[in-house]
Amino acid sequence: MLFSLRSRNRTAVVAVLTAALAAVVPGVAHAAAPPANDDFDSPAAVTALPFTTQEDTSAATEAADDPMWCEGDAASGTVWFRYTATEDGLLRATTAGSDHRTLLSANTGSRGRLQPVADACDYGTDATITFRATAGTTYSFQVSGIETPGGALSFSLGAVAPAPNDAFADAEPVTALPFTRQPDLTAASAEAGEPDSTCVDDEAQPSVWYTLPPSDAARSLTASAGGTAAAVTVYSGNSLAELTQVACGRNSVDQIAFKAAAGTRYAVRLTGARRTYGPFELVLAEAPPLDPYVYVSPTSASVFDKVGFSASSWHPIDQPLGGTWDFGDGTGAPVGTETVYHRYAADGVYPATLHATSPDGRTATIDTPITVTTHDVGIAKFVVPTSARQGESKPISVDVTNTRYAETVTVVLSKQSADSWTEVGRLTLQVPARPTGKVRFPFSYTFSPADTLSGKVAFRAEARLQYPVDDAYPADNQVISLATTVKPPATRITAV
Structure with a gap:
């Protein structure tokens, strides 16, 4: 009997020494035990609120029947917490303070028949869910790791007062x-x-x-x-x-x-x-003051131009912009999304104005004066000879009309050479504004052997205004004549 006791004591001492030696000898692996609340059937009970706990979940495992409605395939390692609500109200659970990313969800029901709580799913190092609880209902909180099974987990559960202006x-x-x-x-x-x-x-x-x-x-x-x-x-x-x-x-x-x-x-x-x-x-x-931008083109126009008016705003709350355009000549048009065009009948300065209105009723007035100045001369008559002989000089005349402003006009006379035009004369004269009458620009041209070789020559007259004035209607500023027939020089007969 004494021997048996001594043998047992010796065996216990060896076991203790072996365990201690294993603890200090490097290279010996020790599997950590899963946390106590690793399975749905052994959750950490929450008996009072507020509740906060920290635990090491690095050895947490998954069960084959763990719900996946929130976690999906990203979950790795699961622990459980359970609370039975004592009154109706809002509950908030969070993993804020954890050192790893987590998946957090709330469920009701029994194992194998768990039902998700609506919208009670979140993820992150501070996953947080808030939901309306019903007194007497038991809620099971599932916490899983993302990418890693777990780590230092912090879990808190508490009641939340409803928003003061919820109703x-x-x-x-x-x-x-x-x-x-x-x-x-x-x-x-x-x-x-x-x-x-x-x-x-x-x-x-x-x-x-x-x-x-x-x-x-x-x-x-x-x-x-x-x-x-x-x-x-x-x-x-x-x-x-x-x-x-x-x-x-x-x-x-x-x-x-x-x-x-x-x-x-x-x-x-x-x-x-x-x-x-x-x-x-x-x-x-x-709301800020209505500040639309206006685009008018051209602001310096002629009676031949259609002036385009458009208005908009950079601020979305001002759209669609409404209101009216006042063109300053007694006419107008509504503001719309498309450009509005207007033609003025006479020269002058017109106080065009935008009266803009936003959808909520803010208004703004923007003045955009339009200056209408029409410079317009035209070639009324272009006279060239019908025929000529080589070496012969013949007159060519260009009559220019002008009805609005006194203008300095240059007429350029050119002749056609093959596929291009060659200038053969240029004359600048003052052309007064007259409702009737013309100013004649006289030219003289001597026909050349090249003209004889071609057999005919056409002339072009161009009336140009002095820079920086532009002609408002250039369509009548250029005329091309009918071709003049060119014959060889006359042969003189010598008496015998």
Whole structure:
């Protein structure tokens, strides 16, 4: 008996020494045990809120029946937490503070029959879910690693107070502009009876409310919403049942402008997705002055020109721009998306004006004076000889008309040589403005042997105004004559 006791003691000592030696000898591998809450059937129980815990999940494993509705194939290693709600309200779970990326979801039901809690799925080093819990319901929280099985996990669960302006009746008053808020829409809900919005695809999304008290005077305001699937909708009315949509926009790039009438109460609803990857933001402000840009071409025109008028704005809230054009000559046209063209009947300076109106009623007036000055001379008559002989000089005349302004006119006379024109004369004269009458430009041309070789020659006359004046109607400034027949020189007969 004594021998047996000594043998057992010796065996225990050897076992202890062996374990201690293994702990200090390098190269000996030791498999870490999975965490106690590694399986759905052995979750960490949450008995009171708020609850926070840290644990090492690097040895966490997966079960074949772990739900994959949130995690999918990216999950690696799973631990479980379980809580039975004691009252109705919002619960928020988070893995903020963990040293690795996580997948977090909430489920209800029993093993093999788990059901996902709507929108209760998120991922990241600070994965966070917020959902409305029902008293007496048990919620199972699944936490998995992404890419790595786990690490230093931090898990917290707590009750969340609902957004103070979650209900229409509790809308936050807008007391001053500009007005900016970043509400927590994860703590909000969709109130029963909320009116539809043409900018919201899912009316079950959470929303918060703001109210614009009646003002003494009409004013134009802007509104924009930022955040995942964010939308801002403006309504008029005093109760939820009588709200009428005034304007709406999606996300911050779709800023809206609306006319707030004097004495009218307006309600503003901010809507967004339950799962968000950034903060929500609402911005209300006074609309900026309407500042359209005007394009008129040409601003210096003639009675032959069609002047194009167009107006627009760089700011989307100003579109589509409306209003009227006043051309300054007693006529006008509505402002539209297309260029409007107008022709002035007489020279003068016309006070053209744009009276612009934005969709929300802001107005602006822009003056664009148009100067109409028509410089126009024309060739009324071009006389060339019908025939000539080589060496013979014959007169050529060009008659120029002018009815508006005294002009300095140069007439260039050219003859056709093969496929080009060669200048043969140039004359500059003052041409007064006269309702009738002409100024003659006289030329003389001596026909050459080359003309005889061709047998005929055509002439061209061009009337040009002195730079920088341009002729408003150059179509009548050039004339080409009929060809003059050119014969060899006459042969003189000598008497015998």
